[in-house]
Amino acid sequence: MSEGAAFVAEALAKVVVYVAMLAAVGVAGARWLACLAGPAAVPDPLCIDRALRRRAWLATALIIGALCLRASTHAFATFGTVDWTALRTVSLESRWGHAWQYQLGGAALLGLAAASLRDGRRWSWLLYSASALIVCTTLPLLGHAAGSGGRVVAHTIHISAAGLWVGTLGIVLSMEPNLRRLDPSLLTLWISRFASFALPSAALLAATGVIVATLYLQNVVHLVDTAYGRRLLLKLVFVTTVVVCGWFNWRQSRRGAPPRNCLIALELSGAFLAVMVTGFLTESEHP
8 A cells, every 4th residue: 555545544544433433422412412401302301312322322333443444444554454463463562552452442431331321311321421531532542642641631622522512513413303203393492502512612622722733833834834734724724614603503593593504514514524634634744
């Protein structure tokens, strides 16, 4: 495999990991959003719990599959093959593999937490939420933050905030059929309550993003004279799109008007493109 193809394969595998992680945090966020929204927004708690439980299982399976995909792409990039010897060397014997094992262990814990989810068991959702945050702490162990406690903390908060923001929004929208069967107005009510998650999450995302960018760039000129900086600028364009769309829909909800579907679609599209760029960004050498 050429160096460029290996870079793309590893970056895309990392994108899948990020998407899966955002979904897992988003499931937890949607469950606590349902609690905060009150009885009017949850006329049938068991129906909502079951719908979220299915998504919790799907997110867990996606994380485990994404981590296995990442190990496979790393083995192929390193040895040019994906056989047992290459996988064993990469995932069990290398320093890279030690961090990967923590990630897989966190995903296994998330699976156990998902298995504990039952109707009306709030403690099981607390366990699932804590497990999702634990997985978030393992993701920075592979990449630029490895070896630095401060960077790991900043990346963990960054990933968790992104999950609570765009992950929760994506999960809520995926539940539209379930909500409409209960009451056609429920989706609008849930989106209006979503601001209580989006605003603090966006603030944390922005703050940690500035901290991480400052640590890695060191000089503003590196935004344009390095591949890392240019990819970071592209990510900022997409993140700005997400912020602007979210702000307009927040204004809509403040006026009691329904959210604009086109803006929500644009917000999630911008978030996905930002995640795509992040996958390539985190595989790029920083200045």
